Amino acid sequence: MTDTRPSKHAEEMINWNLVFPNQANPSGNMFGGDVMAIIDTTAAMAAKRFSETQVSTVTVEAVHFAKPIGVGDNIKTTAKIVDVGNTSMIIKADVYRDIGANQLEKCVSAFLKFVAFDNQRKPTRVPELKLAPGDEQANRLAQEVTRAAIARQKAFEKIMAEQVQI
Numbered sequence: 001m002t003d004t005r006p007s008k009h010a011e012e013m014i015n016w017n018l019v020f021p022n023q024a025n026p027s028g029n030m031f032g033g034d035v036m037a038i039i040d041t042t043a044a045m046a047a048k049r050f051s052e053t054q055v056s057t058v059t060v061e062a063v064h065f066a067k068p069i070g071v072g073d074n075i076k077t078t079a080k081i082v083d084v085g086n087t088s089m090i091i092k093a094d095v096y097r098d099i100g101a102n103q104l105e106k107c108v109s110a111f112l113k114f115v116a117f118d119n120q121r122k123p124t125r126v127p128e129l130k131l132a133p134g135d136e137q138a139n140r141l142a143q144e145v146t147r148a149a150i151a152r153q154k155a156f157e158k159i160m161a162e163q164v165q166i
């Protein structure tokens with residue numbers, strides 16, 4: 001890896017879907033796993049477009065299902081790179097449902113980490129991120145969420161190590 005790398009703005013990916021009955025959970029709302037699949041796909045598209053490489057999800061740093069999504073809803077999913085490491089990208093993704101009268105209701109928010117790969121599937125460097133005006137808050141939030149995720153991961157590893165000793 002070289003020390004210099006290009007720097008670029010990230011583009012927001014937008015993905016619209018209509019929720020079908022086969023995506024419902026037993027309560028009749030959209031199943032969280034199907035929502036996650038749409039988030040993961042939209043985030044992958046954002047990561048691939050930014051890095052211009054093949055990419056994979058490494059972690060879901062945080063996800064919050066704030067409001068239910070119904071069968072028959074038109075949903076809009078957005079995903080944008082809001083922070084980068086050396087080979088990784090943090091993507092903020094949000095899912096909104098169309099509530100009519102040109103209004104959207106935010107239902108789900110998530111932060112995911114993706115890694116860029118070279119042709120040998122080795123993690124490879126991503127461009128520097130040029131933050132767009134208005135993205136500073138999302139960038140700060142991504143850094144906080146990443147710190148919290150690392151702390152949670154360490155606590156989890158400690159608990160698992162203690163369990164092994166029992």
Ligand SMILES: CC(C)(COP(=O)(O)OP(=O)(O)OC[C@H]1O[C@@H](n2cnc3c(N)ncnc32)[C@H](O)[C@@H]1OP(=O)(O)O)[C@@H](O)C(=O)NCCC(=O)NCCS
Pocket residue numbers: 056057058059084085086087088089113115123
């Ligand atoms: C992603 C993967 C290549 C990382 O492997 P690795 O040996 O840890 O690679 P590296 O140490 O070079 O880490 C690559 C990047 O991932 C990050 N990373 C790796 N494990 C991580 C974890 N548990 N939490 C957060 N970030 C992590 C590293 O910080 C690094 O980012 P940086 O270069 O910006 O600092 C490997 O775990 C993998 O192939 N996982 C499967 C991915 C997959 O198939 N996803 C599809 C969904 S199942």
